Amino acid sequence: MVNTVRAIYFDLDDTLCGYWTASKAGLHNAFSTHVTEGYSSEEMIRHWAAAFREYAPSIKDTDWFAGYLKNAEPSRTEQMRRTLERIGVTSPELASRLSRTYMEERNRALKLFPDAIAVLDILKKKYPLGLITNGPADVQRQEVETLGIESYFQNIYIEVEMGEGKPSKAVFNRAAAAVGCEPHEVLMIGNSYHHDVLPALTYGWHAIWVLRDSDVPPSAGDSVSNPEQKPDGAPDPDAVIGELSELLPILGL
Numbered sequence: 001m002v003n004t005v006r007a008i009y010f011d012l013d014d015t016l017c018g019y020w021t022a023s024k025a026g027l028h029n030a031f032s033t034h035v036t037e038g039y040s041s042e043e044m045i046r047h048w049a050a051a052f053r054e055y056a057p058s059i060k061d062t063d064w065f066a067g068y069l070k071n072a073e074p075s076r077t078e079q080m081r082r083t084l085e086r087i088g089v090t091s092p093e094l095a096s097r098l099s100r101t102y103m104e105e106r107n108r109a110l111k112l113f114p115d116a117i118a119v120l121d122i123l124k125k126k127y128p129l130g131l132i133t134n135g136p137a138d139v140q141r142q143e144v145e146t147l148g149i150e151s152y153f154q155n156i157y158i159e160v161e162m163g164e165g166k167p168s169k170a171v172f173n174r175a176a177a178a179v180g181c182e183p184h185e186v187l188m189i190g191n192s193y194h195h196d197v198l199p200a201l202t203y204g205w206h207a208i209w210v211l212r213d214s215d216v217p218p219s220a221g222d223s224v225s226n227p228e229q230k231p232d233g234a235p236d237p238d239a240v241i242g243e244l245s246e247l248l249p250i251l252g253l
Contacts, residue, residue, distance in 0.1 A: 001187070001206050001238050002252045007179040008123060010153075011166075011190030012133040012140065014215045016244070017112050017147055024218045026106030030098050039087060045218060051082040052219040072136035076103065112147055115245040120152045122253055128179045130155040132172075132188075134165040134195065154179065166192075167199035176205070187238075189247065191215050193230050197237045208247065209237040 013019035027048060031041035039047075055078070077099040084095055123129060131153045133140050137160040144150050155178045159165030162174070176186050183204030190196025191210045200207035215227040230236075239250050247253075 004184055005187045006185040007128045007181050008187045009130040009132050009175055011196050014191040015210050016116050020217050021214055022106045022109040025109035026102045029105040030102035033101050034098050047086045048083045049219045055082055072139050110146055119244045124152055128154045132157045134159040166195040169203055172203045193228055201235050207237045209240045211240050
């Protein structure tokens with residue numbers, strides 16, 4: 001792999017930055033700031049997680065999705081409305097305040113992993129770097145700005161701005177073409193086996209899986225404490241790492 005890789009693409013959330021950690025902090029602060037009588041912030045987060053598990057799977061099949069990709073605020077507020085509904089509270093104004101506070105506090109808590117900048121500094125000297133990330137355009141652009149990492153990447157591909165996201169083959173083909181590489185010359189680094197690793201391998205790229213214990217979404221609820229697992233029989237990535245700094249010796253740096 002070391003000798004064939006000529007370009008590297010990264011995923012963003014929970015690959016370069018701790019999105020789920022920031023999300024959990026944002027939820028805790030939102031429900032602590034806007035107290036719902038009789039319920040602790042931990043209880044409200046459990047209700048939020050249950051509402052999310054009901055709402056999220058169907059969002060792509062509703063009118064919400066097109067708007068969500070451009071601007072996450074309406075669906076974020078709807079998620080809070082459904083959370084309040086679970087405890088018998090009807091208050092559009094409170095749902096809006098919870099949504100706004102959650103977004104602000106999540107953004108405030110968002111941080112790069114400690115070794116990210118040092119690794120990007122080293123890799124940028126040898127490889128063209130790119131970013132491929134799914135999610136609403138406003139949220140993803142805000143994250144890149146908040147983290148101050150735009151200058152590291154020759155290409156930044158965001159789901160809604162492309163009209164499609166990972167794991168679409170067209171996304172990976174476009175990214176490889178943009179750096180003038182054949183598929184076997186490109187390396188994908190990401191935390192999601194299904195969205196980053198598996199499609200990269202399927203389309204002829206190399207892939208390194210970043211697997212951290214912290215990579216558990218708040219929507220998983222209390223019963224799930226482990227990060228994503230590779231399905232039985234699925235292809236292995238080129239490597240599995242727990243920290244970005246582990247990339248360097250793998251790439252001979």
